[in-house]
Amino acid sequence: ADAKAGRQKVAGVCQACHGMDGLSKNPEAPNLAGQIEPYLAKALTEYRGGERKNESMNIVAKELTDADIANIAAYYAGIQIEVIPP
Amino acid sequence: ADAKAGRQKVAGVCQACHGMDGLSKNPEAPNLAGQIEPYLAKALTEYRGGERKNESMNIVAKELTDADIANIAAYYAGIQIEVIPP
Numbered sequence: 001a002d003a004k005a006g007r008q009k010v011a012g013v014c015q016a017c018h019g020m021d022g023l024s025k026n027p028e029a030p031n032l033a034g035q036i037e038p039y040l041a042k043a044l045t046e047y048r049g050g051e052r053k054n055e056s057m058n059i060v061a062k063e064l065t066d067a068d069i070a071n072i073a074a075y076y077a078g079i080q081i082e083v084i085p086p
Numbered sequence: 087a088d089a090k091a092g093r094q095k096v097a098g099v100c101q102a103c104h105g106m107d108g109l110s111k112n113p114e115a116p117n118l119a120g121q122i123e124p125y126l127a128k129a130l131t132e133y134r135g136g137e138r139k140n141e142s143m144n145i146v147a148k149e150l151t152d153a154d155i156a157n158i159a160a161y162y163a164g165i166q167i168e169v170i171p172p
Contacts, residue, residue, distance in 0.1 A: 084166040
């Protein structure tokens with residue numbers, strides 16, 4: 001997968017809700033920063049196929065190729081996060 | 087919602103896969119640390135009702151009350167995360 005190509009796709013399609021930094025920009029959108037790569041790829045694949053339902057995501061994911069999905073997952077998974085101890 | 091009660095529930099039910107720290111312990115489980123609270127509550131509610139499908143999560147969520155769901159969401163959402171700049 002190509003995180004750099006993923007970045008381009010994210011800038012066009014994902015960032016309004018999920019941010020370039022992977023931090024949610026609205027209360028319905030999850031954070032994606034540092035998320036597990038196979039989890040992200042599976043989520044996008046299921047949104048594309050309609051097995052997982054969300055109005056916005058079903059529309060957006062329909063346009064993605066398998067390569068897009070792999071690349072977007074690589075981009076968001078590649079953002080490093082740290083848990084701040086309480 | 088009561089994050090402290092959520093912590094108890096997480097210790098019993100969620101932590102094997104999602105960690106007490108909200109960081110995934112296996113490649114199928116997403117990180118939950120600092121995740122958006124309404125997103126988490128919606129995910130658990132949909133897993134419980136079967137609208138969202140995942141074999142493990144459908145079984146686990148079936149046992150949760152509305153209060154459990156709110157409390158677990160509050161616990162994981164309350165973990166602070168930071169994105170590390172590249």
